[in-house]
Amino acid sequence: MLCQACGKKTATTHIKTVINGKLTEYHLCSECAQQKGYGDLFSNWGMDFGNLLGGFIGNGFTSVKAARCPTCGASFDEITQSGKIGCADCYKTFREQLLPVIQRIHGTSRHKGKVPGGSALRVTGGHHQMMPVKESPLDEKKRLLKQAIEKQDFETAAVLRDEIKEMENHG
Structure with a gap:
């Protein structure tokens, strides 16, 4: 397939956009894609x-x-x-x-998106209200494990790691 912009080179970048339910496709060679700002986002990351x-x-x-x-x-x-x-x-x-x-x-x-203060916005009866997010026991253990590692409390971290493995395998 040839590039839709220059009509000379093989299209290597394929862009699909959906706007108001209408699908539009663009097929561009790498040079035309770069010129139009559709370069490889991650090329410099190694x-x-x-x-x-x-x-x-x-x-x-x-x-x-x-x-x-x-x-x-x-x-x-x-x-x-x-x-x-x-x-x-x-x-x-x-x-x-x-x-x-x-x-x-x-x-x-x-x-589990980030929410300020561990709360989520709940709308009931037209009123907006911040409600605490309940954490599962497994999520709580994972959070505590992360904190223990950050504090370099490796004994606690090892115990929590084992408890997490047990919970994941049996429950």
Whole structure:
């Protein structure tokens, strides 16, 4: 496929945008992509972040060829090759294939965003109210382990590590 900008070189950068539900695709050579500001974000980091997700997915997964995201049109094979999720709906479409990968990368599949003071905003009856976030016993142990390591209290850290392993294996 030729670059849509210059029409001379092979397109190596493929950009998909979804605006108001309308999918638009751009196919550019590396030079035109650089000129338009679509260079490789991670090229100067010394790591191949583009293949990070693809590497995790590629280990032990068979491709899901038939399924495509209804919003952006990405296939699981494309996600595997690029290491990039097409859009938010890809998480729903490829949930079963992505969950184990996300668990391996992050250690959990449950998102715990940062909230000020360990609280979350709850809206009830039109009123906004800050409510404390309940921490699971396992999460509490992990938090305490991190604190023990930061304080260089390695004996406590070892005990907590063993308790965490026990909790993960049996509960």
